[in-house]
Amino acid sequence: MIYVALLRNQWRSFVRSFQGKRLWLIGLGLFPLALYVSLVLVVLGLFFDKIVWVPKEDLGSVGVLNAHLLTLFSGMLVLRFFFQRPPRMEIHPYLHLPLKRTQLVQYFQAASLVSLHNVYPLLFFVPFWARYVLGGPWGSVTAWAWLTSLFVCLLLSHYLNTLIRIALDRYAKVFLIVATAFLGFQLIDQMLGANLVKQASSLLFDSLVRGDLLLLLPLILLTLGALVVSSQALLHNLHTERVAATQRQRALPGVLTFGRSPIGNLIVLEMMMMWRNKRTKQYVLISIGVSTAYTALLLSDYNAIFGNVMAAAVGLFASGVFALNYGQLMFAWESRYFDGLLARKIQLQHMVLAKFMVLMGSCLGLFVLSLPLFFWLAPNLLMLHVAFLFYNAGVTSILMLALAVFNRKRVNSAEGSFFNYQGFSLMHWLWIIPTILPPALLLFFLEATPETAMSFIAMLGLISMLLIWPWSLVLSRFLTRRKYLMAAGFRSVER
């Protein structure tokens, strides 16, 4: 009975999440995009051998895919980490009710499986399986076993994501060590050309195709283990986080912190907020991780994967990942005390300028951090890195801040990101597309003279940086008009 009630509530929550939104905009904007992506995946699955080079001998298309399956699932895990809502968020409102927590965890662990992340891979896997595995010479039992193994791997990555989020929340240091080791292993594997991951992937899935069905067993056991451990971890981490009341801090001398110009004071305030709140701090650390480890991973094999869009993506993320991630919520991070800021004698233009400086500073900081990687792994991309420093500081920062003025969803910056995804929606991530488009187009159309393209990209950023004063005026006018709406939105509690 309780499961029916929970299901009804989830359905209501889903349906009501559309209320007050411009449905035509969602329909016009997202539906064609979703349709396009789905079609691409289905077509890729059905015509894999026409799109990807496949050797004639051995297992053909199936062998090629098998070799990349583990890498694919690792990539999906990274995507899940950034985009998938963990079930704990939904559990929280029920905790005070006389319901068994084990029941709640069981229900939400099961309900969380209804996720886009578990559906879109199937749009590729199922057509591929129907054409190449089921239609292959291995027999239907083997074919079904192979498909089952992919389902099991999807479930494994689903529950691993929940576990990873708890680990990040509770044992941040352990998480960082494991994540660094994981990325480091992938990096070394790729750089040395050892291809251990590929070999392991081939070994596992090729053996399955060849009829060694017992290999399914360890996969299933591993997934069951992940389910049990993540359920237990959820059960033991349901309490609302609080910084221990006994935690005390040495106050910074007032003159050292807030004795500056109004803009200087606001910059210091933003930095303190960033460092002293769990979620914002996590964004800083994740940005550093993406800017260094992920860039290193991409650069280590850039010859194999690079095109214009990928080059633009590396440039954009290497120095601009923090601005992209953090910038869109720049006012929302201050939801808890936005009223307090508005009630004080703080000029909105100063507020905007301070935030600009922080975002621009982050671009410079990440540029310097990732610079040795470019020197070491891809010196011929140094100019691209420099060009994107200007682009990110000048264009990305301003664009993200402009979007921040239009955001009026409350965000609780003090709670870890496992617990809360407040403020974020798919639209936040989709904004990466128009941001990356101008440099990607420049690199595409001026492919013959990439130096010219990069000069244009840098110039675009530089000009925008020089226009910081007029930009801040325009944005502070927007802010003046929208501050009531923003404050009202920030006051309302969103789970």
Added chain:
Amino acid sequence: MNVKVFHLVKRYGQHFALHVSELRIATGEALGLVGNNGAGKTTFLRLILDLIRPDDGHVLVDGQNVAKETAWKAHVGSYLDESFLLDFLTPDEYFHFVGGVYEMSAAQIEAALARYRTFLPEQAFSRIQPYIRDLSTGNKKKVGLVAAMFTEPHLLVLDEPFANLDPGSQIRLKTLLQHLRQEHGTTMLISSHDLGHVTDFCERITLLDDGQIARDMTTSDATLRELKHYFAATG
């Protein structure tokens, strides 16, 4: 600083959250705002501080329309709720930030805070301080109230200042508010459910009912009794 309110209307959908035709608060006057839950007290204070936009009408603080100008903020101190606190700062850092906004030097801030030592929790003056978010509800409130008062504002706007404070702190708060009025002629707008304190401190009481001014009276010996009768009848 005086406050004038004209035809102030705030609606949420079809519902009138507030509809005040006219209200004037003279310089140096202490006006107590009382009313049942949902009567529109906090909405009114938010409108005074330009935190929400009125659907109609306007608020003038010393002749400045609060929705169009910002200079008035330099002379206004306010504390409505915890959303006014930069809770990731320690109390000391917070006072220095607020003081900086009001262009006070570090020495001026320290001197101004001296008066509030007995009111603030001891932790607020120790070398090792907790962040504001780790203080108890009452102590958070004390930090917010002091941040509103220590800049010696000409207009002070407070929402439920006595709630969550222990009896001793309530008495000390009244003394501090009294000093502020006597020394700086601060105009005060105080919303409270504590009829005893508000009639004790304010010389004028405005009673809000369903978003409208039901009574506007000068405080006398009979006011408290009258208010108790009113709330007993409407409650």
